[in-house]
Amino acid sequence: MTRKQKKRLYRILAASAGILLVELLPVDGLLRLALYLCVYFVIGSDVLSKAIRGIVNGSVFDENFLMAVATVGAFVLAIITRSGDYLEGVAVMLFYQIGELFQSCAVGKSRKNISALMDIRPDYANIEKDGHLEQVDPEEVAVGTCIVVQPGEKIPLDGIVLEGKASLNTSALTGESLPVDVKEGDTVISGCINLSGLLKIQTTKGFSESTAAKILDLVENASSRKSRTEDFIARFARVYTPFVCCSALLLALIPPVIQLLLTGNGNWMVWFYRGLSFLVVSCPCALVISIPLTFFAGIGGASREGILVKGSNYLEALAKARCVVFDKTGTLTQGVFEVSGIHHNGLSEEEILYYTAHAECASSHPISKSLQKAYGKEIDRSCVSEIREISGQGILARVDGRTVAVGNDKLMRQQNLEFIPCHEPGTVIHVAVDGIYQGHIVISDQVKPNAESAIAQLKKVGIRRIVMLTGDSARVAEQTARSIGIEEVHSQLLPGDKVDEVEKLLEQTAGKGNLVFVGDGINDAPVLTRADIGIAMGAMGSDAAIEAADVVLMDDNPEQVARAIRIARKCIGIVKQNIVFSLAVKFGCLGLVAVGIANMWAAIFADVGVMVLAVLNAIRALKIRKN
Ligand code: ADP
Ligand code: MG
Secondary structure (H helix, E strand, C coil), X not given: XXXXXXXXXXXXHHHHHHHHHHHHCXXXXXXXXXXXXXXXXXXXXXXXXXXXXXXHHCCCCCHHHHHHHHHHHHHHHHHHCCCCCCHHHHHHHHHHHHHHHHHHXXXXXXXXXXXXXXXXXXXXXXXXECCEEXXXXXXXXXXXXXXXXXXXXXXXXXXXXXXXXEEEECHHHXXXXXXXXXXXXXXXXXXXXXXXXXXXXXXXXXXXXXXXXXXXXXXXXXXXXXXXXXXXXXXXXXHHHHHHHHHHHXXXXXXXXXXXXXXXXXXXXXXXXXXXXXXXXXXXXXXHHHHHHHHHHHHHHHHHCCEEECCHHHHHHHHCEEEEEEECCCCXXXXXXXXXXXXXXXXXXXXXXXXXXXXXXXXXXXXXXXXXXXXXXXXXXXXXXEEEEECXXXXXXXXXXXXXXXXXXXXXXXXXXXXXXXXXXXXXXXXXXXXXXXXXXXXXXXXXXXXXXXXXXXXXXXXXXXXXXXXXXXXXXXXXXXXXXXXXXXXXXXXXXXXXXXXXXHHHHCCCCEEEEEECCCCCHHHHHHCCEEEEECCCCCHHHHHHCCEEECCCCCCHHHHHHHHXXXXXXXXXXXXXXXXXXXXXXXXXXXXXXXXXHHHHHHHHHHHHHXXXXXXXXXXXXXX
């Protein structure tokens, strides 16, 4: 409990004791009123002062105002009618405070739960100095520094392992519970916990650019991107509260005036009381509190599964997903290509690989990385110049002073180079040196082991249309799609064509639901932005993709797309339940109060009760079933 909550608890206890005391003591008349007023100020002083401040600032119609008017009114009524029933006003305030206390505890607890899940913020980094370790603030560590991570410690900054072997727990980042083994030369990301060996890591990024800081930033800012439902609630409250205040006033005035005209005698007190009770019921707290809380819990629950959602608006949009479009390389396939054949004309295999790997030395495309690996030797960047990467086609560069073109059919045609088509299955990378065709390298990629199940699960959650887009050749595209159960494929697309294709699909699905694009961000950042929801692969994807995307999958697992949709639907379901439930009870109570069946006691019980239930329901969004 925080200090503020404790203070509220003490006031609740003191007021309860005060009420008991006054009820038990044989006091009457003015003394009784004075004692009750004391208790009232103990329990309600903050509400009163907030209500007064609200009036002064011009934002009159909030819940503090409603509670203040209702309870002060109850006192006035008891004094005028000489009933001595001061308990009602005090009790209403007491219950209101109990409800507030409960709500702030529940909200605080779920926020804490979410932050605990996100406990990836590194506290320090170890730097070796004169034979012993020194702890420094991770923000002060320069890029390229060697840091030491001992077993049990969190990796503070992204980097490359220089020395040592260890198992890492990545669950806070990816939701994956199996440890990952790393060794010399592997890249590691901040936020993972070192479970076993000592690691020496050379940092590749500063603190604010590191994964942990980026994720925290993302989740913390997620709540500022409001969903339409949340906006609706805020607008609703602005209209609703003045509306009920006027209704309460009319309820207190019109019926007695009519009575007065008809019978010559208006029952002012009864209608005044009903007007006050009306105010008590009308507080829209359950809605105002539970809905942002539900979204917050949904985002927190998803992040525990390794799905980062950048705002509640995306959760809302995901729940209405109807069409899912996948990129191929790196999204459905692993993006790790094996060379399955080299067919050469003039140069030797060795020479073809030499020119290719050198031309590719600056690209971050999975193909480029795989070709560099296939070459297997040190790449001397000093003999490469004038590198030009043409997205969706390949690379042009000058290696050892000779012009080299490495890429697909499109690139060859565009450069007016003759080429020999290949009949072997796989992606064909042609190579030309100084304008003369030298042969091609056939590479093949493997489908991710969970790609097929990812498609099956999407079909299970009712996604009608699943499409694959790729820049690769039709043959490879068809074969990949068929093996995992996708029926609609568009191939040989340049990045711009992908945007056009997605725009066509957007037109076709418009009004029926949302379009999700899932990509790894290499050559598809524009599509990620254009789709209703862009989902990027976080672990392998480029930084640009993670920036452009609305949802980031930390473990690159395409099955997470279906899970994200399920989480979003559950969250929106809870929001709808809360809206319907609290409005139904609210209007029911207002009706009962207006006709005089329910009194102020029943009203406050209903109000606090609905709020408690709505908050408990909201917290359900944090819990996510596996599958
Ligand atoms: P995908 O849509 O499958 O992710 P891309 O749009 O990234 O594929 O690339 C499409 C095609 O362009 C590749 O299959 C390859 O033939 C060619 N290509 C792209 N980048 C390169 C590169 N760096 N080197 C060689 N070929 C490339
Ligand atoms: Mg790609």
